[in-house]
Amino acid sequence: MRGGKYPISGQLGHYGKLRQGYVEQFCPETYRLLCMKNRVQEHYAYVDQAAFLVYWRLFEDFSERIGLTEDLHARDPEEWARRWNHCHHRADEIVKKTFITTPSLHPAYHGKLELLLYDGREGSHAGG
Numbered sequence: 555m556r557g558g559k560y561p562i563s564g565q566l567g568h569y570g571k572l573r574q575g576y577v578e579q580f581c582p583e584t585y586r587l588l589c590m591k592n593r594v595q596e597h598y599a600y601v602d603q604a605a606f607l608v609y610w611r612l613f614e615d616f617s618e619r620i621g622l623t624e625d626l627h628a629r630d631p632e633e634w635a636r637r638w639n640h641c642h643h644r645a646d647e648i649v650k651k652t653f654i655t656t657p658s659l660h661p662a663y664h665g666k667l668e669l670l671l672y673d674g675r676e677g678s679h680a681g682g
Contacts, residue, residue, distance in 0.1 A: 569609070570602025572654045581657050605653040612645035 566574065577585050577597075588594045616622075620637050627634040 566598055567602045567606060569605035569649065569653060570598040572650070573601040573605075574598045576654050584658055601653050605649045608652065609645050609649045612648055613641050616641040616644055 577588070585594070588597050617637070620640070622634065622637045622641060626637070
């Protein structure tokens with residue numbers, strides 16, 4: 555693979571594999587264009603990384619809103635697990651609709667991971 559901005563180190567993660575399966579099965583034109591530009595693996599790696607970042611941003615936001623805390627985990631593990639599952643499934647559904655089951659990514663996301671990290675607060679970016 556040629557060197558790129560989003561190189562693959564090892565194997566694709568969960569969302570990269572989901573995107574790969576979706577594009578190759580349901581978006582033959584997108585797949586053909588990626589092949590012509592020699593960017594197939596770069597695309598899957600980018601989607602994997604971007605989707606993962608957005609997933610955790612959403613998960614953290616949802617968990618904060620519904621009170622998913624260590625204190626709750628200690629007091630009521632079953633309720634904590636129910637809330638954790640709710641946050642996970644809600645964030646996962648949004649990420650899949652945004653990054654996986656779309657014929658092509660919205661142009662605003664192309665090559666701009668910093669947009670995915672911005673949380674709307676002045677001078678605030680996740681991960682740094």
